[in-house]
Amino acid sequence: MIRQIILITFICTLSLSTFSAKLTGSQPLTELVKQLGAGINISLFEHNWSTPQQIWQEDYLTKLKKIKKAHFKTVRFPIAFDMFLQPNSTNLMPEILLKMQEIYTNCKALNLNLVFTYHYGKLTDYNSFSEQEKVSWIWKQVQRKFTGEGYE
Numbered sequence: 001m002i003r004q005i006i007l008i009t010f011i012c013t014l015s016l017s018t019f020s021a022k023l024t025g026s027q028p029l030t031e032l033v034k035q036l037g038a039g040i041n042i043s044l045f046e047h048n049w050s051t052p053q054q055i056w057q058e059d060y061l062t063k064l065k066k067i068k069k070a071h072f073k074t075v076r077f078p079i080a081f082d083m084f085l086q087p088n089s090t091n092l093m094p095e096i097l098l099k100m101q102e103i104y105t106n107c108k109a110l111n112l113n114l115v116f117t118y119h120y121g122k123l124t125d126y127n128s129f130s131e132q133e134k135v136s137w138i139w140k141q142v143q144r145k146f147t148g149e150g151y152e
Contacts, residue, residue, distance in 0.1 A: 036113055037073030045079040045096075046119040052084055056095065061106055068110045075112050077103060078119035081138045090134050097145045104146070116142065 044058050067075055084096035100116060107114040118138070123131045 036115075038071070039074030039076055039113070039115075040067055040070075040072045041076045041078065042067075043078070045077060045084075045099075048080050048083055052093065052095065056099065060103060064103075064106055064110055064112065068112055073113055074115065075107060076115045076117060078117045080119050082122065090137050092138060092141050097141065100142065101145060104149070 042060060042063055044060055044063075045055060047055060064075065079096070079100075081092065081096070084093045085091065086093055104114055118135065123135060
């Protein structure tokens with residue numbers, strides 16, 4: 001149950017988009033769904049069987065262009081952030097933040113909404129308190145990278 005609540009919280013409050021889809025207390029969730037429109041996943045940055053170096057080489061821009069051509073409005077980009085941590089640290093590798101910025105910039109240029117999601121973390125019902133601080137710190141780093149884009 002706690003896992004579902006945290007996931008919903010991340011998606012609703014910390015997801016990044018190329019537009020300001022803001023949910024007010026009186027606005028129904030269906031309004032956010034309408035703003036996001038039809039969407040699709042890009043499976044890439046949660047490939048825990050690949051190395052970060054292999055993932056950096058993937059051509060996601062061609063995928064984004066095909067998504068735009070197919071008339072989707074929103075791209076969901078799951079990221080296994082645990083794969084992109086600096087050794088013995090909870091700090092993200094600078095490369096993942098740069099790649100996220102690049103993806104964001106390309107989505108914005110293509111007029112696609114973008115939602116980054118935390119994927120394959122080690123958060124369970126049994127360690128939610130001990131992992132919560134780490135997950136929160138990861139999202140704070142992402143938020144700092146996108147300060148000025150409407151996600152303060």
